[in-house]
């Protein structure tokens with residue numbers, strides 16, 4: 001086992017990052033250094049050292065626990081090829097891709113558990129109807145769309161039921177307009193989507209009414225209809241991916257570390273190479289890559305991790321809170337497809353200040369767009385809100401009422417029902433979407449920190465973009481040619 005590098009504790013290193021505007025280094029104090037191994041559970045040599053934040057004399061150590069002010073590392077040290085921070089849909093699908101597409105070993109570490117972040121709140125649509133052909137997101141989204149379909153098909157071929165395993169349903173999707181201007185826009189969208197190779201149809205008011213009799217339709221109404229659009233259930237899908245990943249545990253290739261926040265990076269200090277992470281309980285070395293897929297926490301986490309080294313990295317991903325209403329055993333509304341109002345397209349990509357028609361409540365800009373689906377268990381899911389209120393995830397009844405009212409604008413039968421009548425059969429999912437100001441996720445290596453990659457910032461499309469994101473990240477790490485251009489998602493653009 002090779003020792004990565006050596007280090008003297010009183011040395012100050014300067015990392016040169018002149019060509020990297022987003023990542024600035026002042027000075028970095030290193031204590032000792034790390035070594036690594038690609039064997040799970042491999043013991044580290046007794047003379048391994050750590051990179052640690054702060055002054056050298058207060059650094060953590062493993063060599064001489066008797067020194068005053070220095071704590072001994074008694075927690076376990078383990079080594080993997082790849083360490084992934086974040087067990088949301090992005091982190092877990094990246095793990096899956098490494099496991100099925102290479103022979104590397106993988107550790108997934110999360111400060112909580114899978115589905116505790118945005119993923120657990122997801123409505124589950126993987127639709128293409130609101131995606132724009134030719135946009136910078138198109139290739140990634142289209143690739144993911146194809147990969148999800150392939151996964152569902154492969155489950156069928158193996159005798160499994162995608163509905164059971166993933167909550168998979170091919171319901172088709174309707175992007176609904178209510179004015180003549182919106183309907184004209186939808187006609188153009190249908191043309192674009194058809195030219196991009198998707199089965200797409202424009203429905204005028206009478207065809208739309210035939211498809212969805214519960215929908216309020218007047219003479220100006222229209223919809224873009226994609227009959228092949230699918231949805232999944234985020235919880236079932238994550239459970240399926242986790243189960244599949246765990247099959248590699250017996251081969252010594254997969255370990256999960258849950259309820260373990262990552263606290264710092266480990267580095268040799270000699271060349272900015274990050275060699276793993278330290279959690280509250282464990283030190284996890286990575287031979288090939290550390291992938292940070294921590295959703296809306298990615299910006300603050302990276303900021304804190306590199307700040308300890310006197311560096312600055314500003315990944316502008318921030319939390320965009322969403323409420324989603326879940327109605328169990330709800331028989332008052334029958335839907336044949338997944339539905340979304342046309343305003344969703346702008347609300348997803350715009351910053352709050354750009355949203356027209358959004359509600360303002362005590363200076364906080366809130367937008368609500370109607371989305372409606374029926375999940376694999378038969379629950380009616382009605383969404384959803386968007387607002388910037390930091391990392392707060394408290395239930396806000398006024399927002400739930402607004403979502404209900406907005407749904408009533410589209411489905412008149414709901415207007416006669418009060419949410420309080422629904423009582424115990426009502427749940428609300430709340431999640432923090434990882435929002436990027438330019439509307440694109442950040443996927444790729446971090447300049448100046450070799451071995452570190454980011455995969456975050458998918459806002460309201462992380463479920464749909466997960467499989468292509470996972471493929472893109474693994475291709476980068478493994479040095480394979482990418483199936484989609486990664487340039488639009490580069491970390492360098494974070495300034």
Ligand SMILES: Cc1cc2nc3c(=O)[nH]c(=O)nc-3n(C[C@H](O)[C@H](O)[C@H](O)COP(=O)(O)OP(=O)(O)OC[C@H]3O[C@@H](n4cnc5c(N)ncnc54)[C@H](O)[C@@H]3O)c2cc1C
Pocket residue numbers: 085086087088089090091109110111112113114115116117118119120121122123124125126260261262263293294295296297301321322323324383384385429430431432433434455456457458459460461462463464465
């Ligand atoms: C109401 C709502 C509806 C949505 N509907 C859809 C939809 O229908 N279709 C769609 O495609 N997308 C949808 N989305 C968006 C989708 O849910 C997200 O884009 C996606 O879940 C993001 O996944 P992620 O893995 O990046 O983040 P997350 O799921 O948030 O996972 C990040 C993980 O990182 C962990 N973490 C954070 N800090 C640390 C640390 N220091 N150490 C270790 N771990 C850490 C967290 O605990 C968390 O588990 C919806 C979102 C919301 C809120």
